[in-house]
Amino acid sequence: MKLLNYVQDGGYKLGIHTDAGIVDVAGAAEASGQTELADLNIHQAISGGDAVLDKLLSLTDFAHGNPANSHLLLDEAGLAFGPAVTHPGKILCVGLNYRKHAEETKAAIPQTPILFSKFNNALAGHQEEVPLPAVSQQVDYEAELAIVIGRKAYNVSKEDALDYVFGYCCANDLSARDLQFRTQQWLLGKTCDKFAPVGPYLVTADEIGNPNNLRITCTVNGEVRQSSNTSDMIFHCDEIVSYISQHMTLEPGDIILTGTPEGVVLGYPPEKQVYLHAGDVVTVEIEQLGRLTNTMTL
Structure with missing residues (x-):
């Protein structure tokens, strides 16, 4: 199942992506009489597990099962997306994890995994504009696979780790390199406003299978900058969790x-490094997860 958030009346509404439209x-x-689901948000869907997913599947069947319900299928092109996850307790990141x-x-x-964090101010949705900080001249893109935890996990084994994953989505770990390396702590360059776009969908783990065998790419203004596979991770998803x-x-x-993966601006020789500018359109695409696009602005 592909879940998403869209903006309506100043708040986030939950939708389900289908080939016929967004439920x-x-x-x-x-309309179906399941009024207890009317105010369901993404975090309740995540924490509710299979029981809630089964109910959401029934809503999908209801919306598709009768032509009279076609008004329940929204045109994706007309939606303003929110972040795939709106209020995470933690945003944790792994540095230098592709060989x-x-x-x-x-x-x-x-x-061992290099960990750092971002804060919720960094979240952004698909097609949302990302303001380039005036204090930085070196903003870089980073296409990434994001894991979303589905249930409380403490001291879990590698063998069981993926059982605690709800799903996956595309992410862009935008990084202001001149701020990132100003000190030994990377935080300042990593969590500027809207520096963590995630989406467009949160895809449940059952649709993905092996998360360490997915094509991952990043384009800037249509030019391919990163092209790899999650199999190149040094620490795989189960190890990380x-x-x-x-x-x-x-x-x-x-x-x-x-x-x-490789291909970020930082990896180019200094004379060839061209960092992001206002108007640049950055798209992260991961196999089975969709395409996450954001435009840089001043």
Whole structure:
């Protein structure tokens, strides 16, 4: 199932992506008599597990099952997307987690996952404009696979780790390099406003299978800058979830950005580095997860 958030009346509404259109969850709930689902949000869907997903599937069937219900299917082109997850308790990121990316930046291959964080101010949705900070001249793109936790995870094994994952989505770990490397702490360059677009959909884990065998690309103004596969991760998704859970409790809705492949601006020779400018359109695409597009602005 592909869940999404869209903006309506100043708030976020839950939708379900289908080939026929976006199911209006609130509308389908009211029309089908399942009024307890009318105010369902993405975090309740995540924490509700299979029981809630089964109910959402029934709403999808209801919206598709009768031509009279066609008004419950919205045109995706007319929607303003919100972040795929709107209020995560934690946004955790893994640095230098693709072997070729570590090599292009001439960094040592990490022996354990390098963790840093972003805050909720960095969240942005598909097609949302991202303001470039006036204090930075070196904003870089980073296509990433995002893991969204589905149930509380503490000290879980690698073998069981993916059982705690609700789903996956595309992410862009935008990074102001001049701020990132101003000190040994990366935070300042990583969590500027809207520096963590996630979406367009949150795709449930059952649709993905192996998250470490997905094509991942990034284009800037249509030019391919990154083209790889999540199989190049140094620490795979199960290892990442297990490792983090050994140090802190992961909660439903927490987001983990799993690192970026080679091809970022930072990896180019200095004379060829051209960082993002206002008007640049950046698209992250991951196999089975969709395309996440954002335009940079001043």
